[in-house]
């Protein structure tokens with residue numbers, strides 16, 4: 001089934017209140033539509049619940065008992081998304097749900113890389129039957145864009161006005177250390193749409209702990225033009241700033257973009273990186289880090 005064969009359904013209604021150009025709003029619509037249509041095995045799954053820890057989506061998905069996202073909605077405290085999702089999945093099976101129901105946890109990078117990492121780790125190691133989406137906008141978006149463990153080194157945020165000084169946490173290695181059943185990074189753009197659809201369908205079709213790491217362009221946090229959201233997702237992949245990987249049962253796969261570009265092409269559209277763009281020396285160092293990381297990942301694809 002190709003992306004063009006999947007009908008985009010209007011799950012997200014116009015009350016959502018997310019920012020113009022919010023990458024995660026576009027991705028949410030696509031992911032819900034993909035999950036709800038026939039999967040590679042032929043199964044059709046129903047989204048049992050969308051579990052949302054404190055984040056931009058706490059407001060964007062609905063409140064006061066109203067869901068704006070067309071599915072059951074469970075708000076949780078910041079750290080608790082993975083565990084609440086696991087509990088819902090266990091209880092719905094005890095009540096007789098077959099494997100045609102799916103519980104999705106939609107958690108930010110702050111919740112996943114930092115504050116809820118302990119509970120995410122627990123759910124991963126127990127192989128909890130959830131589809132955990134790390135909605136990664138590389139910042140604590142809902143509170144005005146502070147530095148998170150996913151913020152790239154050098155990016156300016158509200159709490160790092162001169163640029164982040166420590167490295168981005170390596171979520172791929174963290175997930176691989178848990179020997180998770182399925183982990184994949186995804187970005188939604190014209191150039192990456194086949195990869196995006198294939199991975200979401202694979203994750204939705206499976207059972208047990210599946211994690212999709214979604215790069216979500218965030219115009220206010222990234223200080224970029226809201227009209228550039230799909231372009232920036234594409235550039236993140238083409239410049240190797242956000243490598244598309246897939247880990248299935250320990251097998252590591254890295255997707256080489258058809259077109260590759262220097263990191264400057266990704267950074268130059270975002271004011272959070274202006275200090276890097278304006279310093280040739282810092283830009284060279286940034287490129288070196290990206291290259292080293294890419295080569296490291298490339299080596300993981302080779303037999304030892």
Ligand SMILES: Cc1ncc(C[n+]2csc(CCOP(=O)(O)OP(=O)(O)O)c2C)c(N)n1
Nearest residue numbers: 054055056078108109110111139140141142
């Ligand atoms: C224990 C706790 N600390 C802080 C907050 C305030 N808070 C709510 S949402 C949020 C930012 C969440 O960031 P992230 O998980 O990346 O999601 P995003 O808002 O970027 O979508 C913060 C700090 C909270 N709700 N609970």
Ligand code: SF4
Nearest residue numbers: 018019022056141218
């Ligand atoms: S702050 Fe960023 S992630 Fe949050 S709604 Fe706005 S664009 Fe989306």
Ligand SMILES: [Mg+2]
Nearest residue numbers: 108109139141
């Ligand atoms: Mg965030």
